[in-house]
Amino acid sequence: MEYNPVILQGQHTSDDEILARTPLDAKALGGDSSEIIMELLQRFKVRDVMKRQVISIPRKATLRDAQRLMRDNRISGLPVSENGRLYGIVSVNDIINGLDGCWMDEACESHMAKNLVVLEAGMPLAFALRYFNNYTYGRFPVLDSDRKLVGIVSQRDVMRALLYELSVEIRKLERKTSPKGDQVRQEAKENFFRKEWAVVHNDLSRAGHAANAIKGILRERKIDRTIVRRVAVAAYELEINICIHSHGGVIVLLISDDKITITAKDRGPGIPDIEWACRDGTSTANDWIRSMGFGAGMGLSNSKRVADEFTIQSEVGKFTKVVCVYNIPHAQQAAEGGAQA
Amino acid sequence: MTITDVVKILDGKLIAGDASSPRVVGAVVANDLMSDVLLNDADDILLLTSLASDQSIRTAHIVGAMGVVIHNAKPLSETMIKVANDLAIPLVSSPLSKYDACVRLHDAFVAEERA
Ligand SMILES: Nc1ncnc2c1ncn2[C@@H]1O[C@H](COP(=O)(O)OP(=O)(O)OP(=O)(O)O)[C@@H](O)[C@H]1O
Ligand SMILES: [Mg+2]
Numbered sequence A: 001m002e003y004n005p006v007i008l009q010g011q012h013t014s015d016d017e018i019l020a021r022t023p024l025d026a027k028a029l030g031g032d033s034s035e036i037i038m039e040l041l042q043r044f045k046v047r048d049v050m051k052r053q054v055i056s057i058p059r060k061a062t063l064r065d066a067q068r069l070m071r072d073n074r075i076s077g078l079p080v081s082e083n084g085r086l087y088g089i090v091s092v093n094d095i096i097n098g099l100d101g102c103w104m105d106e107a108c109e110s111h112m113a114k115n116l117v118v119l120e121a122g123m124p125l126a127f128a129l130r131y132f133n134n135y136t137y138g139r140f141p142v143l144d145s146d147r148k149l150v151g152i153v154s155q156r157d158v159m160r161a162l163l164y165e166l167s168v169e170i171r172k173l174e175r176k177t178s179p180k181g182d183q184v185r186q187e188a189k190e191n192f193f194r195k196e197w198a199v200v201h202n203d204l205s206r207a208g209h210a211a212n213a214i215k216g217i218l219r220e221r222k223i224d225r226t227i228v229r230r231v232a233v234a235a236y237e238l239e240i241n242i243c244i245h246s247h248g249g250v251i252v253l254l255i256s257d258d259k260i261t262i263t264a265k266d267r268g269p270g271i272p273d274i275e276w277a278c279r280d281g282t283s284t285a286n287d288w289i290r291s292m293g294f295g296a297g298m299g300l301s302n303s304k305r306v307a308d309e310f311t312i313q314s315e316v317g318k319f320t321k322v323v324c325v326y327n328i329p330h331a332q333q334a335a336e337g338g339a340q341a
Numbered sequence B: 001m002t003i004t005d006v007v008k009i010l011d012g013k014l015i016a017g018d019a020s021s022p023r024v025v026g027a028v029v030a031n032d033l034m035s036d037v038l039l040n041d042a043d044d045i046l047l048l049t050s051l052a053s054d055q056s057i058r059t060a061h062i063v064g065a066m067g068v069v070i071h072n073a074k075p076l077s078e079t080m081i082k083v084a085n086d087l088a089i090p091l092v093s094s095p096l097s098k099y100d101a102c103v104r105l106h107d108a109f110v111a112e113e114r115a
Helices: A015-019 A035-043 A065-072 A092-101 A124-134 A155-177 A183-187 A209-220 A225-245 A274-278 A286-293 A299-306 A330-340 B002-008 B036-038 B052-063 B078-086 B098-114
Strands: A077-082 A085-091 A137-144 A148-153 A193-199 A250-256 A259-266 A309-315 A319-326 B015-016 B027-030 B045-050 B069-071 B091-093
Touching: A015 B052, A035 A155, A035 A319, A065 A077, A065 A085, A065 A092, A077 A148, A085 A092, A085 A137, A085 A225, A124 A137, A124 A155, A137 A286, A137 A309, A148 A155, A193 A209, A193 A225, A209 A225, A225 A250, A225 A259, A225 A299, A225 A319, A225 B036, A225 B052, A274 A309, A299 A309, A299 A319, B002 B015, B002 B045, B002 B091, B002 B098, B015 B078, B027 B052, B027 B098, B036 B045, B036 B052, B045 B052, B052 B069, B052 B078, B078 B091
Parallel strands: B027 B045, B045 B069, B069 B091
Antiparallel strands: A077 A085, A137 A148, A193 A250, A250 A259, A259 A319, A309 A319, B015 B091
């Protein structure tokens, strides 16, 4: 007999419908949020911050299995799911009750919570925050529009992503409002240009935006086609790496008189063996990544091949930073100057 | 061989992009791993792939490809079509397998050279 959990929230809705239903009201979001926060809360979707590797357990597994899985993975809530379909959640409370009542060898399905509150992948973060306010749960399962379990999101995931994006936005604002900082160092240089893009972990639908935009910017500036392509290749490889291998980061484009620099920096997990990672064909990619067209282990060596200078630094648990520098030949500059004059 | 010729040769359909694009195929790259595609230095690549995702279009844009063919009539998502239109990359869907598509393109090139 198929068991149908009662799912309290999340009808079929498109991003736009959800957006239209979300009032842009600071009070609804729990306080005096600044405009930037509001904008972030709308722009970022649950899928941008959720964990995609959901650890789950089948219905027939015992509470003891669930307890082990939770202990080994240090999680306090375990979705009960089969083939992407969500049936319930086992929480620490259910385990405590099981220990207390001596039914740890019984199946999860008979003790899990079945009245589930779920989020949809396309919902704006504003929704997720409201859910955390309105319900006492520490995490919510995330379903896609086909009602399949695609992720899980905790309050921490939301906060981490928000804080990070905020810091990026604030840095942008600072650069706009004060002539100090980076701009001072670059003052002497005439055609200085800088732009940065945030890259969100695991959001492959958005990855590549930065690289495509960088290509557009360089073409507009009439940079030599072969250089544009070389820059774009590295930007794309590094952007995809941040997306699939890191917790998220930024791609920065810097154009000065005689150089183009692409910097890719993320917030970890870092690369334990850089020499190994830079070799042709070495990769830690999983099947999911390969099914998305990546994981040949060529990205870093490819970026190195196309750049005039290539440096990579990494600290496990902290960051990875890759810098690719390209020289713009003098003839090129002259042509550019001529075109502008 | 323009993108309209490619559509004919592969019994395909043009799903996005400009049918009247004058660009001609410079090289055919048949690959599902995007880093491999990015490794290729050829100009005016026609990318033949089973990877029906935004990333094949974005990769094509990075290498300045003249078109993308998704073989085996894999279903194409709306966002993929939108990205193709946004980046002005002609996108073709063909019912042929990768092998058959390659053979037909090869034969067409040989015929073109003889003519
Ligand atoms: N930003 C990063 N953070 C953590 N690890 C990384 C990062 N970039 C690369 N790595 C590690 O280095 C390995 C090699 O990276 P590389 O880009 O060369 O290949 P890949 O991403 O696995 O495959 P491909 O780029 O061909 O799609 C990755 O598999 C991953 O383990
Ligand atoms: Mg890579």
